[in-house]
Each structure stands twice: as structure tokens, then as C-alpha cells.
Amino acid sequence: xxxxxxxxxxxxxxxxxxxxxxxxxxxxxxxxxxxxxxxxxxxxxxxxxxxxxxxxxxxxxxxxxxxxxxxxxxxxxxxxxxxxxxxxxxxxxxxxxxxxxxxxxxxxxxxxxxxxxxxxxxxxxxxxxxxxxxxxxxxxxxxxxxxxxxxxxxxxxxxxxxxxxxxxxxxxxxxxxxxxxxxxxxxxxxxxxxxxxxxxxxxxxxxxxxxxxxxxxxxxxxxxxxxxxxxxxxxxxxxxxxxxxxxxxxxxxxxxxxxxxxxxxxxxxxxxxxxxx
Amino acid sequence: xxxxxxxxxxxxxxxxxxxxxxxxxxxxxxxxxxxxxxxxxxxxxxxxxxxxxxxxxxxxxxxxxxxxxxxxxxxxxxxxxxxxxxxxxxxxxxxxxxxxxxxxxxxxxxxxxxxxxxxxxxxxxxxxxxxxxxxxxxxxxxxxxxxxxxxxxxxxxxxxxxxxxxxxxxxxxxxxxxxxxxxxxxxxxxxxxxxxxxxxxxxxxxxxxxxxxxxxxxxxxxxxxxxxxxxxxxxxxxxxxxxxxxxxxxxxxxxxxxxxxxxxxxxxxxxxxxxxxxxxxxxxxxxxxxxxxxx
Numbered sequence: 015x016x017x018x019x020x021x022x023x024x025x026x027x028x029x030x031x032x033x034x035x036x037x038x039x040x041x042x043x044x045x046x047x048x049x050x051x052x053x054x055x056x057x058x059x060x061x062x063x064x065x066x067x068x069x070x071x072x073x074x075x076x077x078x079x080x081x082x083x084x085x086x087x088x089x090x091x092x093x094x095x096x097x098x099x100x101x102x103x104x105x106x107x108x109x110x111x112x113x114x115x116x117x118x119x120x121x122x123x124x125x126x127x128x129x130x131x132x133x134x135x136x137x138x139x140x141x142x143x144x145x146x147x148x149x150x151x152x153x154x155x156x157x158x159x160x161x162x163x164x165x166x167x168x169x170x171x172x173x174x175x176x177x178x179x180x181x182x183x184x185x186x187x188x189x190x191x192x193x194x195x196x197x198x199x200x201x202x203x204x205x206x207x208x209x210x211x212x213x214x215x216x217x218x219x220x221x222x223x224x225x226x227x228x229x230x231x232x233x234x235x236x237x238x239x240x241x242x243x244x245x246x247x248x249x250x251x252x253x254x255x256x257x258x259x260x261x262x263x264x265x266x267x268x269x270x271x272x273x274x275x276x277x278x279x280x281x282x283x284x285x286x287x288x289x290x291x
Numbered sequence: 292x293x294x295x296x297x298x299x300x301x302x303x304x305x306x307x308x309x310x311x312x313x314x315x316x317x318x319x320x321x322x323x324x325x326x327x328x329x330x331x332x333x334x335x336x337x338x339x340x341x342x343x344x345x346x347x348x349x350x351x352x353x354x355x356x357x358x359x360x361x362x363x364x365x366x367x368x369x370x371x372x373x374x375x376x377x378x379x380x381x382x383x384x385x386x387x388x389x390x391x392x393x394x395x396x397x398x399x400x401x402x403x404x405x406x407x408x409x410x411x412x413x414x415x416x417x418x419x420x421x422x423x424x425x426x427x428x429x430x431x432x433x434x435x436x437x438x439x440x441x442x443x444x445x446x447x448x449x450x451x452x453x454x455x456x457x458x459x460x461x462x463x464x465x466x467x468x469x470x471x472x473x474x475x476x477x478x479x480x481x482x483x484x485x486x487x488x489x490x491x492x493x494x495x496x497x498x499x500x501x502x503x504x505x506x507x508x509x510x511x512x513x514x515x516x517x518x519x520x521x522x523x524x525x526x527x528x529x530x531x532x533x534x535x536x537x538x539x540x541x542x543x544x545x546x547x548x549x550x551x552x553x554x555x556x557x558x559x560x561x562x563x564x565x566x567x568x569x570x571x572x573x574x575x576x577x578x579x580x581x582x583x584x585x586x
Binding site for chain 1: 300301302303304305307308309311312315316318319320322323326331333336376379380382383384386387388394396397398399400401402403404405406407408410411412413415416418421422423426427430457461465511514515517518520521524525539542543546547552555556559560562563566567570
């Protein structure tokens with residue numbers, strides 16, 4: 015009896031996990047395989063797992079002939095700017111909430127969480143009007159501002175949880191030694207929560223790199239498009255070159271997967287800690 | 292004097308964040324409500340106040356109600372599926388003694404997929420000529436000719452539902468797994484000694500500890516899926532024949548396709564009102580459960 019209850023339940027979870035893992039990982043595997051097959055093979059042998067004539071031609075084609083390398087550069091500029099601004103504003107904000115306004119702060123974090131409810135497409139209407147009025151349509155500045163609307167609330171929420179873990183005594187010791195508020199924040203508290211800041215920064219970066227709706231609405235010329243919208247506009251223009259699209263997809267998804275796996279535990283920690291309060 | 296400078300110094304920390312929230316979130320929402328009462332056009336600067344006209348037109352438009360019903364079916368189906376798969380995966384990962392790290396890593400992959408890559412990779416896998424899955428099903432004899440998953444009106448909704456479950460289940464899994472780790476082992480063991488079966492242990496020991504995280508997850512992800520535009524837009528574009536047109540896609544077409552920004556505002560304001568109502572009910576349920584648990 016006890017042997018059965020011990021051995022039997024293990025077969026089921028393993029079988030379940032194997033099926034799920036295949037389903038979860040297959041699309042990534044398949045786009046990688048497809049990206050290195052020749053166009054002829056893609057058209058004639060849709061089930062082959064091992065590329066019969068391995069080629070990197072699709073990567074060359076999409077990066078240089080179709081100009082994706084420029085769009086990747088745009089994405090990099092836009093996402094890095096968003097990340098730097100988000101961390102600067104959110105780290106000071108989160109620290110201020112935790113240290114100086116803990117009571118109002120709780121209300122404020124609640125307000126921030128409730129802004130999560132605002133549909134991006136709802137914000138898009140006033141953003142469009144504002145950008146036309148301020149001449150920010152089709153500029154990086156306009157797009158980065160729009161990205162701050164979703165990145166900052168989430169970053170503050172994550173970072174408040176991290177700054178709460180900093181022991182007050184360490185900061186008091188620093189203040190006795192004559193460090194001002196900003197000094198204490200910058201050289202005492204922030205280094206302690208650096209892993210959290212890095213995780214938040216990576217998360218912000220991935221989210222802005224992957225954003226699609228605002229980029230679609232606010233950027234209209236190919237030379238300024240981030241990669242997500244550039245790929246979308248490519249798909250509409252001509253007969254779809256699937257090999258090239260798969261190569262582009264691999265270039266976009268691989269860094270995202272690697273970074274995600276690196277910071278996954280912080281993202282989960284944010285939610286389970288935040289919900290306890 | 293000194294305290295005033297102190298307060299100013301403290302306020303300086305939170306001021307940038309508050310400015311951003313006011314300028315980029317609060318003001319635009321109010322502005323959107325304002326636009327919903329105007330005939331604002333994407334291509335014209337001038338606009339007029341039209342009262343409730345946008346709302347009466349939208350609410351009597353069958354396309355709006357179709358999109359609304361699609362949104363609800365899409366959200367409920369996706370969240371139920373993601374919750375079920377994510378929950379079972381988390382329980383399975385908790386249970387297995389070996390390789391759980393490897394499985395966890397593999398299972399998280401879909402979560403890292405950008406919408407644009409989800410769109411293209413699944414369109415490629417499901418492509419009715421070159422796609423892996425339709426060709427596999429035909430080769431194995433399950434279908435006589437390749438199924439066009441994203442064009443056939445009778446299967447497209449199920450296909451996009453499965454794609455969204457594939458994408459969203461890892462998030463549930465990771466968060467539920469983190470919550471499961473907070474369940475005290477000694478309580479589990481005590482219950483085991485007392486002869487509680489697996490179902491009883493789950494319901495009376497595990498559930499009370501993870502209930503709040505799971506509830507919050509459901510609310511947050513429901514909001515996210517309901518508001519999401521990219522996934523369906525990039526996989527099906529809302530088609531075929533409007534079968535996968537949700538409210539955000541409908542609002543997008545109205546505002547940026549037909550240039551009727553005022554009308555689009557009315558649609559999105561209705562969307563937000565609906566979400567607010569749902570969320571306030573949901574939060575009340577979570578909190579009332581709290582009080583029951585205390586008694």
C-alpha cells in the first residue's frame with residue numbers, strides 16, 4: 015500500500031511534465047531549426063528536424079538586405095533609455111515611499127497597482143493627441159514617454175519590496191557618520207538591493223524591447239521603427255519570406271529567453287510578497 | 292525652517308515618480324473620458340462636444356457586442372486554461388524529486404516570448420501549407436488534408452486559446468510554485484500523521500496558504516488578457532470574419548482605422564468601466580474570504 019502510493023504518483027507528474035515541456039519548448043526549437051534550413055527545404059519538407067543543407071543565409075538577408083539591424087539598433091536605444099529613466103525615477107520613488115512616507119506610500123502603491131487596470135489602448139488615444147500637439151509623433155522621445163506609463167508603476171512596485179528589506183540600522187549608522195539622505199540612498203541602501211534593481215532593469219528592458227502597440231501607433235517610418243513593428247510591417251509588404259522571418263524571430267527571442275531565465279525568481283518573489291501585504 | 296527643508300528633501304525622492312504617474316496615467320485617463328464625449332478625429336485638430344452620442348452609437352452597434360462577447364470568452368477561456376495547466380505543473384514540479392530545475396526552465400520559455408515572435412512562430416507552425424502541425428496531422432492520418440487552424444472559422448478560436456494558454460501558463464506556474472514554498476512542511480506532515488488524504492491535505496493545508504496569491508494572480512492576469520491587443524492582432528489580426536476581434540482590436544480599428552478617436556475613446560472607457568466593476572467584485576471576494584478564514 016505505502017509502496018504503491020509512493021511510486022505510482024511519481025509516474026504521473028513526470029509524464030505530465032515531459033508532455034508539457036515538449037509543448038512549451040517546441041516553438042523555440044522549431045523556429046531555430048527553420049531559421050537555418052534553406053528556402054527549398056522549408057517549402058518541400060515541412061517535417062524534417064535536421065536541416066539537410068544548413069545555412070545562415072536567412073540571418074544575413076533579414077539583418078542586412080531587409081535592414082533589421084537598424085531596427086534592432088532603434089529597439090536598443092528606445093529600451094535602454096526607457097530602462098535608465100525608469101530605474102532612476104522608480105528607485106528614488108520606491109526608497110522615498112519606504113523610508114519617508116510609509117503610510118501614504120501604501121496608498122500610493124495601491125494606486126499604482128490600480129493603474130495596471132488602464133487599458134493600453136485607452137491611454138493610446140490621449141497619447142496620440144498629446145504627441146500631435148507637442149510634435150512628438152514619430153519620435154523616440156514620444157515612444158519612451160509612452161513606455162514609462164507601464165514600466166514605472168511596475169518598477170516602483172517591485173523596488174518597494176526590495177528597499178523594505180534594507181535594515182534601518184545600517185542607514186542610521188551612515189547618517190551618524192554624516193551622510194545625507196541622497197548619499198544614504200545612493201551608496202548605502204541601493205548597493206544592498208542591487209540584485210533587485212538589476213532584475214527590475216532587465217524586466218523593464220525586456221518589456222520595452224517587446225512592446226508592440228504603442229510602437230505601431232506612434233512610429234510611422236521604417237527607419238525609426240523598433241524591431242517588433244519593423245517585422246510586422248515586413249510581413250505585410252510582400253510574399254512572406256518565412257526563413258528570414260524565423261531568423262529575425264530567433265534574434266529577438268533568444269536574448270529575451272536568456273534574461274528571463276536569469277531573473278525569473280525575482281519576478282515571482284515580487285508578486286507573492288506584494289500580495290501578503 | 293530646518294524641518295521644512297527636511298520635508299522638501301524627502302518629497303524630492305517621490306516627486307518625479309508622482310509627476311510621471313499624474314502626467315502619464317491619471318491625466319490621460321481623464322482626457323480619454325473627455326474625448327469620449329467629443330467627435331475627435333485622428334486627422335483633424337478641431338472637435339466638438341457631442342454628449343452621449345458616441346456611447347449610444349457604440350452600444351447599439353452589434354459589432355461592439357460581438358467584440359465584447361469574444362473578449363469575455365477569450366479571457367475566461369484563457370485564464371481557466373492557464374490556471375489549470377499552471378497549477379498542475381506547479382504541483383507536479385513540487386512533487387518530483389529530480390530534474391525539477393530542468394523542467395522548470397523548459398516550462399518557463401513561452402513566457403519570455405515577445406508578442407511579435409508568438410505571432411510569427413505560431414503562424415509558421417500552423418501554416419496550412421508549410422506548417423509543422425497541419426502536415427504532421429495529415430501524415431499521421433488524423434486529417435485528410437492540412438487543417439488551416441488560423442483561417443477555419445470553426446477551429447480558429449480554439450487555436451488562439453491554446454496559444455494563449457501556452458503563453459500564460461508559465462506565469463501561473465512560477466507564482467504558484469513560489470506560493471507553495473511558503474506552505475509550512477510541518478503542518479503537511481502533521482496532517483499526514485493524522486491520516487489526512489492527499490485531497491484533504493491540499494484543501495485544508497495548502498489552499499489557505501496560497502489562496503491569496505492565486506486570487507491576485509487571477510485578477511491581474513484577467514485584466515491583462517482582457518486589455519491585451521497584440522496577441523490576437525499579431526496571430527489573426529482579429530479575423531477570420533471578425534471571429535477573434537476583441538474589444539481592444541475593435542477600438543483600434545475604430546480609432547486608427549476609421550480615424551474616429553472620440554468613438555474609440557468611448558469604447559475604451561466602457562472597457563475600463565467593465566474591468567473596474569469586475570475587479571472590485573473580485574477583490575471583495577478575496578477579502579471576504581479573509582474574514583471567513585479569521586473566524
